Amino acid sequence: MVQTRFQPRLGRLLAAAAKKVVSIFDIETETCIHSLQRHTKPVHSVCWDVTGDYVASVSEDSVRVWALGSGGDGECVHELSCNGNKFHSCVFHPDFPSLLVIGCYQSLELWNMVENKCMTISAHDGVLTALAQSPSTGMIASASHDKCVKLWK
Template sequence: MDSSQVFSFGEVAKATASGSKVTCCDISSDGKLLATGGHDKKAVLWSAEHLQPKSSLEEHSMLITDVRFSPSMPRILATSSFDRTLRVWDADDTEYSLRTFTGHQAPIMSLDFHPNKQDVICSCDSDGQVHSWRANYANCLTCVKVSRGVAVQLRFQPLKGKYLATASEKAVFILDGETQMASRSPLQGHSKTIQSVCWDSSGDYLASVSEDSVRIWSFTSGHDGEFVHELNSRGKMFHSCVFHPTCPSLLVIGCYKSLELWDIRENESITLNNAHDGLFAALAASSETGHIASVSLDKTVKLWK
């Protein structure tokens, strides 16, 4: 099916992000900045409007695994790395990081800011450990082991911050957003390793993506992590996801070279082929501009709308 028949969505900008693989991205809460990072050990800040590079953050000694902007302070961002450090930066002064967090005993795979507590950051590593930090003091608040496998990604529930979703192997562990302790049984059902998770902007729904499927879990009132929808990849190699910023029922799924647009409410999906020349490593969305950013192992970054 031609996507233009039912939904206007297409590429609006493209740039070479690095000479190496690009694996993570995020857009600031005001929609003005885009950050990318990957195997070249640095993060790059871009003007999100024109996709022009502005500055680079270059203190990590190994590849960057995740980059996240603070939801309440759009010029503050953090990066995590295989070098076992987490760094906080000011986008207006990127020569040196503001804070450096050390304490993980394994490569840090992902991080996120608490939506309501601007000085609290959580991170997870390849040993299944989740650490909570207070940014103003660079000290560890809690350390919880969630699984025996690699914790590949974590994301706070937007707005409420009641839950922290952490993906490890074939399950999503739902932690208390305040204590980082397990608040319920893990969300299970994937037959292959989960690659990424994302919440919708209201924090009512969580998507989890593995190579062969994406599953939707409801956190609406009375549905505490209930499984509600599933889409089979049909061999497309799903990898990343983000809810569309202006169409809440539309999930955008990054695959190998293609994008899948899934209308969850109607259970219909559309494929955009040749969207990148490699795997969609990560996706990010801006409710301010309606843009979606994508980065790929083909070393490029794109904007979509």
């Protein structure tokens, strides 16, 4: 497993990435309820939206958002292909639910999933290896191989 993340709020589901697959486990029944398999390269990162209804997965060449809550059946509802800068990490924006923040090499990609538009922001001098968001402050933190942590509002 490369990364695991508990579903926010309820914590009943666990997303786990391994190779090209994101597995969704129901921790109460200890069963795999979904096997999300549309990536062509290994998945580096997974994250949940604040509602726990959607999970995003990132490989170097694509980002996928999957519907899991409120009757979602693990369907891929949004896809973004790499435009040259390899993807590495992701987090849903804490204030804008349709905005996914993607960590790349030296930059952040802000992906508006509804409009399917991206904006690139210069961010670090290396790969953005980790992102975190705070719903209470609306801030995002990025960490990179350049040994810096930056806060974004």
